[in-house]
Amino acid sequence: MEKDEEKKDMTTNQGAPVSNDQSSQTAGEAGPVLLQDYELIEKLAHFVRERIPERVVHARGAGAHGYFESYGTAKDYTIAKFLQDKGKITKVFVRFSTVIHSKHSPETARDPRGFAVKFYTEEGNYDIVGNNLPVFFIRDAIKFPDVIHALTPDPATNIQDPKRYWDFFSKTPEATNMITYLWSDLGIPKDYRHMNGFGVNTFVWVNAKGERRYVKYHWVSKQGVESLSREEAAKISDFNHATRDLYEAIERGEYPEWELCVQLMDPEKEVDFDPLDDTKIWSEPLIPIGRMVLNRNPKNFFAEVEQAAFAPSALVPGIEPSADKMLQGRLFAYNDAQRYRLGPNYLNLPINRPMAEVYNNQRDGSMTFDINEKRTNYYPSNNKDALKESPEYPTAKTPVSGYVGRYSVNKGDDFSQAGALYRSFSEKDKIHLIDNIAVELKDVDEKVRKIMISYFTNADKDYGARVAERIKELKS
Ligand code: HEM
Known part of the structure; x- marks a missing residue:
């Protein structure tokens, strides 16, 4: 037991001392509570605002801090600084999740598992926001709200109903590959440590010569891949079992580890499927480019895990989006969700703030908590405190042609x-x-x-x- 004199004095959020945190202020011993009781009102008012909107998908998750060590094997293919040198260490934060159900739902559901990694690089944050399965149900972002609605609880009963999602899948032949993964035992990973991760969507790597290559990411679990059968999952009564497993393994010093591998493809290569179709896997060899170790638990779940904001659009020089129709929609949706869920200054929160210094002319907005002293908040300008651009990081030149239209991916071999x-x-x-x-x-x-x-x-x-x-x- 701590001695009383070692404990900190309780204060209101204004910093004023709290003399009694147990009794509301009343008019007389048995009388009604007074409106002037600031301590009571502040405490209740803050309490009723403790929740923020949960993520519209992937609401249930667990996170951990760690580091990524580069093997230096990627430098011929991308100029991304954190991948150039052998042994280079970059801090990471990872959040694993289930997709469909809400924040305190069981972690035994048949559901893809999210595998989101934030690299705090010196050139800004880089996020790989992936899943534990290498493909997805659909290949155009315009269908995403529908597949999620079909899988989420019925609007009348609030119960997930297989009739709804099989109805949707019967109209969605491209989902057959994902269904075959998800309804196999891979659809219920034993826990978050025993699963692989995949970027799923196709990105573009650009090297120092300006050469562009398509890239897909694979996180290979050093713990191995282990799954639960339907019956084994049904026997698990602890609805937090995967969160608990991750937390306790890290507390025990058993730090989980994954190797990051990439597949690369020349955009000109002729293949019998569309390499920008995320319902497909590639046969290109896996090139190991680094390893990730998770060695520190969050100290405050809300601040670090609930407020973490990952986005496929968080890219660094040398890594660009491809024209993958799912990815293109994702580039917009995540930051949009986070401005709503966390507010316009969500990138100032400690868990999301880049390690790289941030300078631009964006200003103000709800919850601005840095004091920006620069008076020249426009560009261009002759003033000393004006900013400058970095023309040494041009966007790689990407050829495009054709007519505006709504096209389907037409190499459609779905089976x-x-x-x-x-x-x-x-x-x-x-x-x-x-x-x-x-x-x-x-x-x-x-x-x-x-x-x-x-x-x-x-x-x-x-x-x-x-x-x-x-x-x-x-x-x-
Ligand atoms: C066009 C299709 C998609 C859209 C519009 C979409 C949208 C979203 C949104 C809005 C969130 C919540 C973000 C937040 O509130 O912070 C989210 C979370 C997430 N999505 Fe997607 N998503 C799509 C496809 C995918 C795919 C294909 C993957 C896997 C490769 C994926 C992986 C994730 C993960 C892992 C999270 C959780 C990130 C975290 O832990 O905070 N999503 N998605």
């Missing part, structure tokens, strides 16, 4: 990769995949069921036939 994935599974994994799908499809409309079975059959005849057969068994 071959799902078939190859199915064939790569062990017999046990196939049985689990088929059973996980069949227990849900047996209860959906006949029409939807038939369409879904036709998609699985297109992927692989055996896959479709076994799903159909298992549904029959379950129904009888």
